[in-house]
Amino acid sequence: MPAISFQSVSKTYSTAKGPFKALDGVSFDIEEGEFFGLLGPNGAGKTTLISILAGLARATGGRVTVQGHDVQADYAQARRQLGVVPQELVFDPFFSVREALRIQSGYFGMKHNDAWIDELLENLGLADKADANMRQLSGGMKRRVLVAQALVHKPPVIVLDEPTAGVDVELRQTLWQFIARLNKQGHTVLLTTHYLEEAEALCHRIAMLKTGRVVALDRTSELLKSASSNVLRFKIDSKLPRQLADMARITGRIVQFPAHSAREIEQYLAAVREAGLHAEDVEIRKADLEDVFLDVMAAEHPLRMAV
Known part of the structure; x- marks a missing residue:
């Protein structure tokens, strides 16, 4: 099942x-x-x-x-x-962290749950905030409490x-x-x-x-493994010509090209040189999940699926 x-x-x-x-x-x-x-x-x-x-x-x-x-x-x-940690920061401003977790335990009929609550507080870095009012916590601390609330009923x-x-x-x-x-x-x-x-x-x-x-x-x-290529990655200080930019993934100074072969890598670098640009910190890396994700989202047909 x-x-x-x-x-x-x-x-x-x-x-x-x-x-x-x-x-x-x-x-x-x-x-x-x-x-x-x-x-x-x-x-x-x-x-x-x-x-x-x-x-x-x-x-x-x-x-x-x-x-x-x-x-x-x-x-x-x-x-x-289920224990669900939502995207939004949702909290009750009238209770301390420990009180909020005890109340959450009560929703699931769990009594005498303090030992598990203490373990959650310790493991999520909330032990020193146990008696603090929820309103006093930073955004990151509130999110830790959301995680604890989702896990409080095990x-x-x-x-x-x-x-x-x-x-x-x-x-x-x-x-x-x-x-x-x-x-x-x-x-x-x-x-x-x-x-x-x-x-x-x-x-x-x-x-x-x-x-x-x-x-x-x-x-x-x-x-x-399904990624179609390796990735050529380098940094430049100037803007790529439109023809090259249309084939690249650009984040600030970082430029990345899909690279299927050594010849293709050299062609990219030669085109950069011909444009009067200087590539720094050049590296060739294996495709990661972000590369796969972008390929899948751009494809017209679904990727082969396995269960």
Whole structure:
């Protein structure tokens, strides 16, 4: 039995411009104990899918189960299996951190949960903030509390919706160490993130959404193997000619070209020299998940999918 199962899930919203299909027949399973990544550009349908999973939205069609429990027909049991960390910072300003976690425990009928609360506070770097009012915390600390609230009832399935958006490096390291430990202990993790290096490092399998459809689904290692090329990377201080710029991925001074062969690499560098530009810190690297993601999003046809 999969930890999470999405079966032909669709969602259509009524808008002033007419019906808008946010999800279109999304189907895949996440096995127990997996660390699974759900990727896609803004508007791809990731948050809609998570909202349906968490019971915050109702699917127009299809079925979603958590540990075998239908999220609509058996919603109480389904929600007990889930711990969801939302994108938005949502908190009650009238309670301390410890009080907020005790109240969250009460929602799931858990009494005498202080030992686990103390462990969460310690592992998420919140021990010295246990008695602080939620209003006194920084944004990063509030996000740590959201993670603790999601885990306070010891759910077997953990859903992280952009958990490290806008937070510092220390929190990222602390969070991933703790979540990786829980995953090794058997917890299933579903992660959505725009930090693709995190997904590449953490996720066993990845699904990519585009305009409400699954366009890639495979093990992370297989997706990386599917990359069509290596990457030529260098820095320049001037603007590339339009013809070269149209083929490149440019971030500030950093320029990257897909490179299928040594000859192609030399042609790129020769074109840069002919344009009167000087390439610095030249390197050739293996394609990473960001390269695969951009290739998949640009492709007209879905990538071969494996379950």
